[in-house]
Amino acid sequence: MTGREKEILELIKKNPLISQKEIGETLNITRSSVGVHITNLIKKGYIRGRGYVMNKTDYVTVVGAANLDIQGFTKEKLIQRDSNPGEVKICLGGVGRNIAENMARLGIDTKLITATGGDANSKRLLEECNQVGIDMEHVLVLPDANASVYLAIMDVDGDMAMALSDMHIMDRMTIEFIKGKSHVLKNSEVIVVDACVPEDVIAYILHTFKDSKILLDPVSIKKSRGVKDMIGGFHTIKLNRLEAQFLSDMTIQNHDDLPKLAQYFIDEGVERVFITLGSDGVYYKDRRQGGLLASPKIKVVNATGAGDAFMAGIIHGTLYDEPTVEIAKFSTAAAILALQHQETVSPHMQADTIHKIVKEMTIC
Template identity: 75%
Template sequence: MTGREKEILELIKRNPLISQKEIGEKLNITRSSVGVHITNLIKKGYIKGRGYVMNKSDYVTVIGAANIDIHGFTEEKLIERDSNPGHIKICLGGVGRNISENLARLGIDTKLISATGGDMNSKRLIDECNQVGIDMEHSLILPDQNASIYLAIMDVKGDMSIALSDMSIVDRMTPEFIKSKYHIIKNSEVIVVDTCLSRQVIEFILNNFKDKKILLDPVSIRKSRRVKDIIGGFHTIKLNKHEAEFLSDIKIEDARGLKKAVDYFIDQGVKRVFITLGEKGVYYGEGDYTNTYKAPKISVVNATGAGDAFMAGVVYGNLYDKGIDEIAKFSTAAAILALKHHETVNPNMSIESINKIMEEIEC
């Protein structure tokens, strides 16, 4: 591919509906020259005929938070208002980013639209995301801002005891900014949203991409308030028991409560619902069908990234049109893989590793 062809292809990627006249004006060349280059790009297989349909693989777009995670692990039972012995680990995090890394490690072409700054933490975020195969080209970069930070203290079981998050930079992602990424999002096979986004941005996505599978991770009860009355706009939701109770206003104490909650979300318009139950597995439903998939007991190293790994499994299943039972099993195995590693995202995440865990569970 020539240098000029690369320039034209990049313009077409940004706006598949751009005219030959507009391309010529942007590159200061004649319309006829543009036509010749486009003909060559078609012959070489980079684009497909009229409309400049790109010859590329299916991809997923994740829209959400990317930040630095600081995890403190205690060596003994936590004592409040005291200095506790332990060890501290700093790694990349953010629900949207974590889901993206899991997807990239599963071999899925993944674009992450997030917001970050110009400090050293932001540089680390961008560099390491690129290294694992996450495309952050379309994220919002604010040179005068700092990357968002998530601070969590883990108990002796590896579960979060308390956490603080500073993600104000994500609020700089406005509906206008998301609109500027319209063609990238529109061409996605699946769209994933986390509730670190503002209510306005989430509504814009739901209103403008209704023909797409839009999947939701509510992140937390506090942040999930932003979607409580628009939950029916999502194709698939993955949430824990507490988030399910809050969003449905249904107390979940047994299987009957779980069934009522799933039925509520389905009645609102959601196609698939997954309610994770920690060591008790996952309760899920689609239409009139509900089921429980129980997870085996394992030794937990770090529970922080389990939900994100599970969500990546749900995205994978929706991307490849898997049945809901198969998705539940696959996603549970992905979560188990995450639980076995100190990193928020297990670097050993892969289809092969998940299949191996699934085989072990069936034995």
């Protein structure tokens, strides 16, 4: 998909009844040029018929955790073993859920398969996810259980100082339950898995839907232990520095170590690898090329949801068959958008906003 086609597609997503004249005026191009791009988008299967109805057969399924986030923010240096003044914020979270919300805000048809309970937090979770456009039809609801909870304390720089997660409810997601969702997973354009899902369920998904593009977010070193021996079954993986070192049994001492480490995953069978390095940017690698993409300096408000936004950017680029380097740029910009808002998922998460950030970034 060309850049211009992408711009037109985003306009159509926002308004399926927009005229070619209105598209041309918005993008400052001729109506005839718009017609050519529309024809190409129809041929490529992104839209169909008159009225530019979006192709609803293309959707993404996320299998992962959804929980309530309790986050504490401080404006002063944290003092251990003491009461610190600050601000406490309660919102929805969970890696899988956060990724799904980011994608829904990007206009991607997204289904979430997760486990939740029958308490008030679970009801809030279901209602608010539906409100932002996530398809929650396939959630495992356990009336005798409570929603999982994630408790995090953020330091003065907006980064996580310490966290505690109660994710036991995810252990009740079984292979038998997932088998009942086979029709959903089989027809997904992309399947996304986070490592909060039980190990045997992940193994079943990799084996049963091995012809699908399955993407992994390992969540943390502890959670990623269960997928270490099956890492080559994933199409794309997104790792931070610590996760990359743990899953490869290699060490990153400097940037010169990144190509060899990323190549390890390619040799295992992974098609695309993204290793996020915080303020140092991201190292990307596929079977043809790799490189380090620097990140611009920004003021961080909340780092909690940056990785989830980055993953959503990867999924967006995978759906649109973007080159790996372009996916890295788009995902970096999505993460920047997340870092600059106190909410775990930025309410400004839109493709056109991200494209503007990409254009403004000074990166190498």
